[in-house]
Amino acid sequence: MLIGEVARRSGVSARMLRHYESLGLVQPAQRTPTGYREYSGADIQRIFHIESLRSLGMSLRDVGRALDDPGFRPSELVADLISQTRQRIARETELLRRLRRIDAAEPTGWENVLQVVSLLQDLTSESAGKRQRAALSSVEEVPVPVEALVEAALHETDPNVAGALRWALARTGDAGLAALADGLGSAEPEVRERAVRAVAEIPHAAATGLLQGALADSDPAVRGCAALVLGARGVVDAIPALIDMIADGVNDVEAADALSTLAAESSTAETIAAGLVGRLAGSATPLARRRLAQALADVPGTTASRALAELAEDDDRAVALTAAYVLTLRGSHPLH
Secondary structure, X not given: OEHHHHHHHHOOOHHHHHHHHHHOOOOOOEEOOOOOEEOOHHHHHHHHHHHXXXXXXXXXXXXXXXXXXXXXXHHHHHHHHHHXXXXXXXXXXXXXXXXXXXXXXXXXXXXXXXHHHHHHHHHOOOOHHHHHHHHHHHHHOOOOOHHHHHHHHHHOOOHHHHHHHHHHHHOOOOOOHHHHHHHHOOOOHHHHHHHHHHHHOOOOHHHHHHHHHHOOOOOHHXXXXXXXXXXXXXXXXXXXXXXXXXXXXXXXXHHHHHHHHHOOOHHHHHHHHHHHHHHHHOOOOHHHHHHHHHHHHHOOOHHHHHHHHHHOOOOOHHHHHHHHHHHHHHOOOOOO
């Protein structure tokens, strides 16, 4: 079979067949009386084998080794091909994500495209200053797709840059909440906490709903961060988490302030007082009981006053003195 017929039947161009011959991959031994190459059945079968191996991403050099070296072991090469393919997919996925973000920015000209590309690159720069300027510029100069801001905010470790990114996200309204919700589902507690801090900057009902969901997070730092924000927003669901923070001594002053804000409502004040009293009954640590007693100071109502009166007679002198002092401030008990 002549080269033209082989090319038609195999789908491999005559030029590529000649390239295979120059590399020694296919070497038709037969010639016609006029000197044209004539491919045998074995040659054609080898061509199909070459194309099959090339379809796996193998180089022509590796194809030649695979076909001609009896000691060739495919397992190592296949493992290498898998690694290369994964890397290529990662590069292509990153390119696709970048193109989608440029498209989402709706550039009006190539100058805008270049500005968006520059900002996207700066958001991932090793320089904290560049990342911070990019976050600020995304609001003041060129709009950056909100998904890029969310991704940057969820992975930012520099506090100043993180603050700038949260500020930029807050300026987008609730546009980033869906992406931030994905961050709240991350397997990494640090990412979930950053997501909570970013959501906290958005004063929308949907944002409050996401924060309420974070109260059930397995990580205490995530729960505590959400509870502080929700307490300031008057959400009573945050009360148990705030009481836990006081007992555990984690941002206990801020948690007590949040409870004080919530206690402005009389019915809520009684709920808070009952929660603090319940935790006091189950707290064996003297420091924890002292913090809980101090927290009762800013909770109005009879439940808190009665609990403080009992604590003023507590066996732990520090707890008793704390409760007595608080009662004195409330005008309900002499200072011992």
